[in-house]
Amino acid sequence: LAHPEGWQLVPGLPGRAAPDADADGLRLGLLPETEIARETGPLSSELEHIVAELFEEQLEVPVLDRGAHFFELGGDSLNAVRVVGGIARQLRVRLALRDFLDAPTVAGVAGAIEGRRA
Amino acid sequence: VTLYAVLGATGAVGETCARRLAAHGVETGASLRLGGRDRPRLEALASDLPGDVEVQPTDLLDDAALAAFCAGARVVASCAGPSYALLDRVARAAWAADADAVDIGGELGAVERLRSCPAPRIERRTAVFSAGVMPGLSGLLPRLLCKSGPIRRLDSYVGGAQVFTRLSAVDGLLTRGEQFGAPSAIAVRGEVVRGRLAPLHDVSLPGFPARVHAWPYLTTEAQELARSEGIDEVRAYNVFVTNRLPTAMADAWAHLGAEPQLDDVRAAAEAVVRAADADRQEHGQLYAMLFTARPSPGGDPGPSRLVLTATDSYAVSGVVMAEAARQVADGLPSGAWLAARALDPERMLRALRSDPHIDSVHIG
Numbered sequence: 507l508a509h510p511e512g513w514q515l516v517p518g519l520p521g522r523a524a525p526d527a528d529a530d531g532l533r534l535g536l537l538p539e540t541e542i543a544r545e546t547g548p549l550s551s552e553l554e555h556i557v558a559e560l561f562e563e564q565l566e567v568p569v570l571d572r573g574a575h576f577f578e579l580g581g582d583s584l585n586a587v588r589v590v591g592g593i594a595r596q597l598r599v600r601l602a603l604r605d606f607l608d609a610p611t612v613a614g615v616a617g618a619i620e621g622r623r624a
Numbered sequence: 625v626t627l628y629a630v631l632g633a634t635g636a637v638g639e640t641c642a643r644r645l646a647a648h649g650v651e652t653g654a655s656l657r658l659g660g661r662d663r664p665r666l667e668a669l670a671s672d673l674p675g676d677v678e679v680q681p682t683d684l685l686d687d688a689a690l691a692a693f694c695a696g697a698r699v700v701a702s703c704a705g706p707s708y709a710l711l712d713r714v715a716r717a718a719w720a721a722d723a724d725a726v727d728i729g730g731e732l733g734a735v736e737r738l739r740s741c742p743a744p745r746i747e748r749r750t751a752v753f754s755a756g757v758m759p760g761l762s763g764l765l766p767r768l769l770c771k772s773g774p775i776r777r778l779d780s781y782v783g784g785a786q787v788f789t790r791l792s793a794v795d796g797l798l799t800r801g802e803q804f805g806a807p808s809a810i811a812v813r814g815e816v817v818r819g820r821l822a823p824l825h826d827v828s829l830p831g832f833p834a835r836v837h838a839w840p841y842l843t844t845e846a847q848e849l850a851r852s853e854g855i856d857e858v859r860a861y862n863v864f865v866t867n868r869l870p871t872a873m874a875d876a877w878a879h880l881g882a883e884p885q886l887d888d889v890r891a892a893a894e895a896v897v898r899a900a901d902a903d904r905q906e907h908g909q910l911y912a913m914l915f916t917a918r919p920s921p922g923g924d925p926g927p928s929r930l931v932l933t934a935t936d937s938y939a940v941s942g943v944v945m946a947e948a949a950r951q952v953a954d955g956l957p958s959g960a961w962l963a964a965r966a967l968d969p970e971r972m973l974r975a976l977r978s979d980p981h982i983d984s985v986h987i988g
Contacts, residue, residue, distance in 0.1 A: 546830075547988060548830075548916070548927070548928045548929035548988040549916075549918075549928050549929070550925070550928070550988075551925060552919070552921065552922075552925060555918050555919065555925075555928070559918070566822075567824055567827055568779060568824070568827070568829075568859075568916075570779070570829065570830055570914070570916050570929070571830050
């Protein structure tokens with residue numbers, strides 16, 4: 507199977523888990539039904555490495571792909587708030603929780619941070 | 625004429641090694657000598673190989689037979705086991721015959737024994753140990769991620785669902801203790817820090833087709849990688865498709881105690897072999913090596929991930945052994961070395977990429 511250089515299909519990535527409505531009222535189950543475009547592959551920038559490690563601090567599993575999905579890896583809304591807090595402290599970027607929830611992958615969150623910086 | 629002499633040539637690793645060196649011989653004019661215990665099987669293999677191939681049945685524990693096997697060779701490639709019994713035995717015989725040596729096993733114990741070799745040949749002969757997938761490739765390939773700049777953290781995930789031969793199950797049960805590795809440990813700035821990692825259960829890892837279980841085990845090879853490449857933190861995991869094998873190994877170790885009799889180890893190995901068989905029946909045979917690098921802040925990001933996938937890890941070891949033998953024949957520094965440190969990772973990568981036993985290698 508030939509892929510463009512630097513890209514890799516990850517057949518082991520699971521389908522989206524069915525999330526529960528969260529205690530604090532964040533309805534994570536209301537993510538768009540259409541699968542978000544999943545850009546998988548190696549972490550490709552310093553920013554993605556930082557985001558991956560912020561994910562790891564909350565999830566306690568290795569985050570090794572830019573397509574790694576925060577909620578499929580076991581994250582909940584409280585963890586998400588903490589990641590957004592970590593982004594504010596470490597990168598001096600104030601990300602809206604909505605931005606995080608819209609694209610809760612490493613690449614998605616890194617893209618949102620860059621959007622805020624621009 | 626360059627003569628490659630392959631010991632254990634009809635084994636799971638040796639046959640692939642012999643096939644690759646025979647093909648190499650057709651291109652370069654090198655010849656091949658096949659050794660092992662079973663003459664009919666050696667002759668059957670030889671008749672299936674191209675080029676100049678001879679057969680010499682050899683009992684490894686017979687000094688005279690081993691010396692005769694090594695005589696005239698440029699490189700003796702030993703795919704034979706068990707490693708715990710052979711140590712540097714074949715390499716010493718090769719050096720005595722003024723040949724270089726490559727060995728599938730040996731680890732640090734063999735390197736240290738041979739370095740203390742009273743013979744003067746350490747000044748001019750080369751021996752490369754642990755030239756298989758793990759240890760071997762598992763320490764060599766990550767070096768490809770360390771070229772572009774300093775690495776803050778390196779993760780290694782190696783395993784899958786494989787045949788556990790009785791021989792390798794015994795070797796597996798005997799390779800524990802500080803000279804081999806530390807469970808749950810990580811390497812931090814060259815020091816082993818224990819109790820830092822828990823097993824990962826039911827996780828998705830790039831390159832592994834199913835959810836897997838990853839058990840942290842910081843091999844001495846990973847420790848050496850951390851030191852030699854100056855990596856701040858190294859984590860290493862053995863990967864399994866179910867928890868059967870780690871459970872069977874742990875049960876066997878608990879039953880065997882600190883200094884087991886070899887017969888007891890052989891009996892305990894049966895349960896390990898069965899666990900591996902059950903894993904393979906459930907998930908199919910698969911093998912993957914995944915390495916990820918986190919660059920130091922501000923460093924050149926470079927490639928951050930290497931993924932190799934294959935079906936048969938023993939065949940991949942055979943490919944590694946054959947390439948190691950070629951590199952030694954082309955000239956490596958004299959002395960006793962581990963393959964992960966001594967071999968050229970770029971050349972190894974080219975050999976892997978062009979070999980049908982390796983399904984894919986991605987660096988990105």
